[in-house]
Amino acid sequence: LALIETAEAMPAAIDEYVPVRLSFARIQDLVAFDLEIADPKRVIHRVWPNFAVHGQMDVSCRTVKADAVRRSFNARGNGIVWAVIDSGIDATHPHFAAGNTLRAPEVADLHRDFTLSTTPDAVTAESALCDGDSRQGHGTAVASIIAGYLPADYAAGQLSVTATELGVDDRVISTPRQVAPSELCGMAPEALLVSLKVFSDDGDDSNTDRVMAALRYVMEVNARHETRPRIHGVNLSLGYRFDPEWFACGQSPLCRYVDRLVRSGVTVVVAAGNTGYASFTTQFAGRRSGGLPMSINDPGNAERAITVGATHRSAPHTYGVSYFSSKGPTGDGRRKPDLVAPGERVTAATAITAPVAQRDATYAEFSGTSFAAPHVSGVIAAFLSVRPEFVSQPEKVKQILMAAATPLGREPHFEGAGLVDAMRALQSV
Incomplete structure (x- = not known):
């Protein structure tokens, strides 16, 4: 391939x-x-x-101050459209119902399934609104962090939130916990989402050609609407391990497509990857484990992408950058990641595979830079809904967010500019 x-x-x-x-x-x-x-x-x-690419709320919303900008600026993502290139989005989840997040007229005709064809026709692929991913629905979880919400009066009996705790002997124990429905909302709850499916329902990895086809599709959609783009941003919570011996860092086909899309006026947010921790053998002390520099995944190496590492969901200043979060610099010496955001035990929506007319609102906790990236996507969607003059200026948006970030006092190649800060970004312009 x-x-x-x-x-x-x-x-x-x-x-x-x-x-x-x-x-x-x-x-x-x-x-x-x-x-x-x-x-x-x-x-x-x-x-x-043609590399295989891998998939990479409630408390974390306060960590990035998305709740503060909703109260102070009414920054809810209104009028902003974000594409999620992932395993699909479960449209039956109540999280996406109240705001018509996936079915609104502005986006209803844009969903596509690139597992069926890398050259989709003009017919909306309903299968893009199903998420059969075996990991509880990777794309659904990512999408729910960006946008969507549960009404405050949602029936508590139909709400299920599962917390994951580390038990004895490294066993993972899942336990239910209580969360107010009003707290289960994305960073930009009223933004609209486009599902561009690149992972098949059998749980297999995707390939770069599917992702590139999805990026090309976004460019084509916007090119047909020159006065105002229909899709304002893209979230890529996926990637593959980069090896400096393969080629110049940031110049792979996927990285070049990302940079081209940014130049066309679309903000692209990418997960840094989960390869920042490794085991190795030392000469005198035997096998050890530790952080791994130069571990940013493609397409996070793309110059113009906003590459996001992970931190703790509620105590980032205490715990710093997550041990698994891929770390810079890039293979050619550039500083990455650009920002960090909550990526440890983040509450997000889960998918189900069976079609149902009505279902409970199910949530679970997820970890990985895959779930840090949508925090930044949602913050930008909220920002653009209040400052629409920066729509189609993704590099200016990146500059604003990095300048407004809160440093955690960690190594710059671990944290980039620091923790994304929605309030400071809006106050700065």
């Missing part, structure tokens, strides 16, 4: 990367044949692996 990069810029209707499924020997034959062609007519510039 590979991506062939074409030698010259192709017409706008044709992509510069061609995904192929060939044996290594056949790819070698193809490259050899291309080399025999006269130089101006050669087609292949480089062959890249």
Whole structure:
């Protein structure tokens, strides 16, 4: 499985990367044949692996001050649309019902399932509004942190929140806990979401060509509406391990697509990855474990992306950067991540696979930078709903958020500019 990069810029209707499924020997034959062609007519510039990408509220909302900006600025995400490139979003979850988060006319025709085809037609893929991910619904959890909410009068008997605690002998024990329905809302509760599904329901990993197709789709949708983009931001809680020996850091096909989308006026928020902790063998002390620098995952290495590491959901100043959170610098020496946000035991919505007409509101706790990134996506959606002049200015938005972040006093290559701060960002402009 590979991506062939074409030698010259192709017409706008044709992509510069061609995904192929060939044996290594056949790819070698193809490259050899291309080399025999006269130089101006050669087609292949480089062959890249089509990497497999992996999936990477209530209390954390206060940590990033999203609740404060709702009270002070009425920053609820109104009028802002965010795309979630993930395992789909469970549209039957009550979390997305009250605000019509997925079915509003502004987004109802935009959902697509790239597990069916990387060139989706104009027909809305209803399967993108199902989340069969075996990990309780990765995409649904990510989406619920960005937007959606439960009404304050939601029936308590239909609400289920499960907390995860570390038990004896490292056993994971799940226990129910009480949470007020009004506290179960995204960072930008009234923003609208677009589900772009790249993980299949069988739980398998996706590949970069699907993610690139989803990014290309966002560009195409916005290009058809030049006066005002229909999709303002993208959340990528996925990625793959970067090895400096493969190619120049931040120049992979996926990173280049992310940078291109940002240049087109769309904010792209990416999880830094969960590869910041490793076991290794020392010469004199044997096997040890510790933090791992230069562990940012692609596409978090993209220069223009807002790359997000993880911290504790309610005590970031005490516990600092999460041990698993991927750490910088990048392979070519740039500072990453850009920000950190809550990514430890974050409450988020869970998916179910069986179709139902009515279901309980189920929530559980999740950990990983996958759940830190949507905090930043939601904060930006709330910010843009109050400061719409910064729509289509993603690099300015990134600058504002980094300047307004709260340092945790940790190593810059661990925390970037610090903890995202919604209140300070809005007050600064």
